[in-house]
Amino acid sequence: xxxxxxxxxxxxxxxxxxxxxxxxxxxxxxxxxxxxxxxxxxxxxxxxxxxxxxxxxxxxxxxxxxxxxxxxxxxxxxxxxxxxxxxxxxxxxxxxxxxxxxxxxxxxxxxxxxxxxxxxxxxxxxxxxxxxxxxxxxxxxxxxxxxxxxxxxxxxxxxxxxxxxxxxxxxxxxxxxxxx
Numbered sequence: 001x002x003x004x005x006x007x008x009x010x011x012x013x014x015x016x017x018x019x020x021x022x023x024x025x026x027x028x029x030x031x032x033x034x035x036x037x038x039x040x041x042x043x044x045x046x047x048x049x050x051x052x053x054x055x056x057x058x059x060x061x062x063x064x065x066x067x068x069x070x071x072x073x074x075x076x077x078x079x080x081x082x083x084x085x086x087x088x089x090x091x092x093x094x095x096x097x098x099x100x101x102x103x104x105x106x107x108x109x110x111x112x113x114x115x116x117x118x119x120x121x122x123x124x125x126x127x128x129x130x131x132x133x134x135x136x137x138x139x140x141x142x143x144x145x146x147x148x149x150x151x152x153x154x155x156x157x158x159x160x161x162x163x164x165x166x167x168x169x170x171x172x173x174x175x176x177x178x179x180x
Contacts, residue, residue: 018039018040018042019039019040019041020037020038020039020040020055020057020060021037021038021039021040021041022037022038022060023035023036023037023038023057023060023061023063023064024036024037024038024047026064026065026068027049027124028124029049031121032051032052032053033051033052034049034050034051034052035049035050035052035055035061035064036048036049037049037050037055105139106130106139106140106141106145107141107145107149109132109139111132111133111134111135112132112133112134113130113131113132113133113146113149113150113153114130114131114132114133114153115130115131115153115156115157116128116129116130116131116146116153116154116156116157117129117130117131117138119143119157120140125142125143125144126142126143126144127140127141127142127143128140128141128142128143128146128154128157129141130146130150130153
């Protein structure tokens with residue numbers, strides 16, 4: 001099972017086609033899925049991130065996604081088992097977990113949001129950095145939660161960043177109408 005990367009102009013008759021040996025990782029950048037690829041016949045130092053739209057290897061993508069899903073399910077299952085084998089790692093983790101990591105985050109802290117300081121989508125999901133009332137701390141919270149739990153704070157954040165483009169563009173169109 002090997003796939004090919006389309007040539008930059010989208011033509012498969014381009015000067016050079018590369019064969020995908022294996023998909024190693026996936027990320028979402030600017031709302032587009034990208035895959036980290038190992039190219040057949042090239043060293044690991046030549047591995048690259050490529051947008052899904054540049055790839056012509058649906059079988060490899062499907063295989064990668066299925067394996068990824070299985071790994072995720074396996075991770076969840078190992079954390080949820082109640083047998084002795086699964087309890088041992090939990091005990092070790094509890095000893096190494098710091099007090100700060102075990103504290104609730106975001107809305108789970110029961111605090112009231114004061115304002116949104118910033119936003120990021122670096123994890124592939126839009127997150128707001130929320131400053132809490134009567135606290136110097138801030139937490140990253142998924143926007144989907146903030147939209148439901150504090151819609152007015154979200155609206156205020158967006159309103160503070162609105163820019164209106166008026167005046168010069170309407171004046172130019174009126175001048176153009178008068179000239180004709």
